[in-house]
Amino acid sequence: MIAKRYKYILGVLAVLILFYIFCTTVVLQGRTSVVLSFGKPVRVLSEPGLYLRFPYPVNSIMDLDSRLTLLEPRPSEFLTADKKNLILENAICYRITEPVKFMNTVRDQKGAEIRMTDLLSSHTGLLLGVKELSDIVNVDTSRIQFTQMNDELTRLMRQDSKGMGIEIEKVFIKRIMLPHQNVLAVYNRMRAERDRIAQKYLAEGEEKALEIRAEADKSSRTLIAEAEREAAVIRGEAEAEAMRIYGDAYRKNPQFFKFVRSLEAYEKMFNEQTVIVLDENSPILKALFSGGRVEQ
Secondary structure, three states, rough: OOHHHHHHHHHHHHHHHHHHHHEOOOOOOEEEEEEOOOEEEEEEEOEEEEOOOOOOOOOEEEEEOOOOOOEEEOEEEEEEEOOEEEEEEEEEEEEEEEHHHHHHHOOHHHHHHHHHHHHHHHHHHHHHHHOOOOOOHHHHHHOOOHHHHHHHHHHHHHOOOOHHOEEEEEEEEEEEOOHHHHHHHHHHHHHHHHHHHHHHHHHHHHHHHHHHHHHHHHHHHHHHHHHHHHHHHHHHHHHHHHHHHHHHHHHHHHHHHHHHHHHHHHHHOOOOOOOOOOOOOOOOHHHHEEEEEEOO
């Protein structure tokens, strides 16, 4: 009796397990399941939970990721308007919004990624075909058009993905690489741009230096002229004062004044190495030996 009861319980458990495996499906958070009836989508299960279904081959389940997904295609090489090669690495942020349309157009996620990669490559090539290398690689950040390119790629991809049941959130360029043959050309152009900026700063500095030197020369000439004028005034006043003193001295003792002036003249005329031969009647000897009494 006990053995029959265990067999009954085991049979019920086996039926329940088989029922769970073949007649139910579980939808997880962030996933969407599409119920297929003989390969055709008949129902979309988007809310998390346990759902009943008919066993295979009547019903089958296609499980899709409904979360925001990042697609990173392999880097591709493109040609710019000025015939320069660039290697671009792009990325697409997207989510599946209409599972039935998605399955009818691209079948599965792998097919969708192949389709979006082809579209992105085509749009990127056309967009770069009207851009020059200086619009992408430049020392002047105001000339770089990354934002405009990303916005345009996003708009074009959204437009093309409307019939695929996919919503494109953002398309952007992750990285730009240069082929080896372009690296030297870009380096030379960047160096030339830096040299141009340096020459501009040097020219502005030289112009400023010339202005400062001219102003300094003008100020120095003005100061020197004023100093010379003041010196001339002072010399004139000093000479006038000396003449006045000489005049006062002459009036007080003309004989002594003449004697002092003669000595000053002799001091200027002779030095320690001067040898002169004088007659005994020379005024110089008379001045030296007469104690200042010089005959007229």
